[in-house]
Amino acid sequence: MIFADAFAWLVDPANWSGSKGIPVRIGVHLLYCLGAVLGASAIAVPLGLFVGHTGRGGTFLVGGGNALRALPTLGLVTFLYLIAGGGTGPVLIALIVLAVPPILAGTYAGIQDVDRGVVDAARGMGMTSGQVLWRVELPNALPLLIGGLRNATLQVVATASVAAYVGIETLGRPLLDGLRVLDYGQFVGGAVLIALVAVALDLLLAGGQKAIVPRGLRLTGQPTGPKKGKRSQKLVATAAQPDSGGSTA
Amino acid sequence: MGDLGKYLSDAGTRGAIWRMLLEHVYLSLLPLVISVFLAVVLGWVCHRYGWFRGALLGTANIVYTVPSLALFAIIPAVIGTQVLDINNVVIALTVYTTALLTRPVSDALDAVPAHITAAATAMGFRPLRRFLTVELPLAVPVLFAGLRVGSVSNISLVSVGALIGTGGLGVLFTDGFRSRYLAPIIVGIVLTLLLALLVDGLLVALRQWLTPWNNLQGVKP
Numbered sequence: 001m002i003f004a005d006a007f008a009w010l011v012d013p014a015n016w017s018g019s020k021g022i023p024v025r026i027g028v029h030l031l032y033c034l035g036a037v038l039g040a041s042a043i044a045v046p047l048g049l050f051v052g053h054t055g056r057g058g059t060f061l062v063g064g065g066n067a068l069r070a071l072p073t074l075g076l077v078t079f080l081y082l083i084a085g086g087g088t089g090p091v092l093i094a095l096i097v098l099a100v101p102p103i104l105a106g107t108y109a110g111i112q113d114v115d116r117g118v119v120d121a122a123r124g125m126g127m128t129s130g131q132v133l134w135r136v137e138l139p140n141a142l143p144l145l146i147g148g149l150r151n152a153t154l155q156v157v158a159t160a161s162v163a164a165y166v167g168i169e170t171l172g173r174p175l176l177d178g179l180r181v182l183d184y185g186q187f188v189g190g191a192v193l194i195a196l197v198a199v200a201l202d203l204l205l206a207g208g209q210k211a212i213v214p215r216g217l218r219l220t221g222q223p224t225g226p227k228k229g230k231r232s233q234k235l236v237a238t239a240a241q242p243d244s245g246g247s248t249a
Numbered sequence: 250m251g252d253l254g255k256y257l258s259d260a261g262t263r264g265a266i267w268r269m270l271l272e273h274v275y276l277s278l279l280p281l282v283i284s285v286f287l288a289v290v291l292g293w294v295c296h297r298y299g300w301f302r303g304a305l306l307g308t309a310n311i312v313y314t315v316p317s318l319a320l321f322a323i324i325p326a327v328i329g330t331q332v333l334d335i336n337n338v339v340i341a342l343t344v345y346t347t348a349l350l351t352r353p354v355s356d357a358l359d360a361v362p363a364h365i366t367a368a369a370t371a372m373g374f375r376p377l378r379r380f381l382t383v384e385l386p387l388a389v390p391v392l393f394a395g396l397r398v399g400s401v402s403n404i405s406l407v408s409v410g411a412l413i414g415t416g417g418l419g420v421l422f423t424d425g426f427r428s429r430y431l432a433p434i435i436v437g438i439v440l441t442l443l444l445a446l447l448v449d450g451l452l453v454a455l456r457q458w459l460t461p462w463n464n465l466q467g468v469k470p
Contacts, residue, residue, distance in 0.1 A: 002325075002326040003326055006326065066401070066449075067442065067446075069398075069401050069402065069405070070401045070404060070405050070441065070442050070445035070446070071405060071438065071441075071442065072405045072408035072409075072418070072419065072422070072437065072438060072441045073405065073408070073409065074408045074409055074411065074412065074419055074422045074423075075408060075419075075421075075422045075434055075437050075438040075441065076438070078422045078423075078425060078426040078434050079422075079431070079434045079435070079438060081426070082425070082426065082429060082431055082434065083431070154314060154316075157316060158316030158317060158318065161316050161318045161319065162316075162318055162409055162412065165412055165423075165426070166426065172318060175318065175319070175322055176412065179322075179332070179412075179413060179414075184326075184332060187322055187332070188322055188323060188326045190319075190322070191318070191319040191320075191321075191322035191323045191326075192319070192323065194315075194316050194318065194319040195314075195315040195316065195319040195320070195323065198314050198315060198316050198319070199311055199314050199315065202314045
């Protein structure tokens with residue numbers, strides 16, 4: 001049974017120690033992902049805030065994001081790797097390129113989604129443009145923004161596994177090595193490990209999403225009746241879902 | 250660029266690329282077609298039986314989180330196919346697309362106004378006919394929004410299959426990487442993007458053909 005072999009590989013202590021052990025690989029994998037998501041956020045969040053706040057260039061942004069979604073991850077990674085002549089830099093750049101669209105889409109959609117009445121009220125109270133952005137639009141945009149970060153993380157976790165192909169020591173390594181030497185236990189064990197890390201990370205971020213969203217936002221909809229509350233939650237969920245469409249790589 | 254011209258000037262290479270493209274189309278679009286049927290059935294089940302909804306959509310979310318490379322490797326272990334079987338990719342992508350589509354379909358069915366279904370029932374529509382001719386068509390715009398995302402992501406994901414030995418345009422990436430040759434990689438990326446664009450255009454056209462009432466009102470769904 002392949003799963004028994006996979007389990008044996010997963011629990012073998014020899015695979016859990018040394019520089020090629022599972023913990024090191026998980027660490028490297030997560031470092032790449034963290035670097036990529038941080039790098040992409042530094043680009044995508046300000047850009048999304050600007051475009052969402054001013055309303056300039058929205059169509060262009062959405063179109064461009066959709067086109068990037070179609071980019072084959074393996075193609076991008078190999079392309080950048082060959083152009084740069086190796087190293088970890090090109091892999092990180094590829095991951096950042098793939099993480100930008102979901103974050104951008106989440107930030108932009110979050111700002112766009114803010115009730116115009118709320119924004120008008122803030123302006124009517126005499127808030128400056130900057131105050132409207134930081135104190136009204138941004139907090140209201142947080143659920144979708146973090147949804148975008150979640151999608152980006154999924155995308156990056158998946159692509160970092162694929163990037164093991166060009167020789168970096170991420171979690172894709174055991175899987176690809178297992179296939180090369182026809183060790184199916186290691187092949188499937190590596191796959192299970194990738195899946196577990198991805199699911200655990202997503203659950204963690206889902207928890208973070210719940211904790212970070214301002215209390216005022218969590219309350220909206222609930223007092224007006226259970227049906228409306230459920231609906232607005234659903235809206236957020238479905239709005240976040242299509243982005244994850246291109247995300248798993 | 251000169252490199253690219255030289256690479257594409259060989260008729261044998263062009264033939265091979267053409268076959269990879271066809272294979273890519275098959276691998277990415279067959280799952281789309283299968284998952285439309287699955288998602289409509291599962292979406293209906295979620296819509297009709299509320300208690301099923303949480304469990305099914307929760308599972309879909311988790312499955313969707315699993316990276317494709319891992320799913321390509323786990324599927325043969327689960328269903329007992331050969332590790333290098335091309336069907337693994339088809340099944341994995343079907344699973345993804347179904348997971349993606351089920352929630353919007355079920356939400357769209359929930360959103361059909363009660364007076365419309367009541368009117369159809371009053372006109373003598375039996376449940377199955379009512380579902381197929383009234384409720385499902387109203388869900389088409391939402392279904393197609395999901396399908397467009399699914400098609401783009403499938404077309405991009407098929408390439409990953411090249412790592413586990415299935416065909417498609419991804420082979421151009423592994424070939425190019427192995428021989429340190431950029432031309433096939435560029436061709437592969439460009440063809441993937443063009444294919445995604447073309448399929449997206451076709452889906453938009455198909456949606457407009459299927460929902461003529463939206464065009465009449467000039468409302469963008």
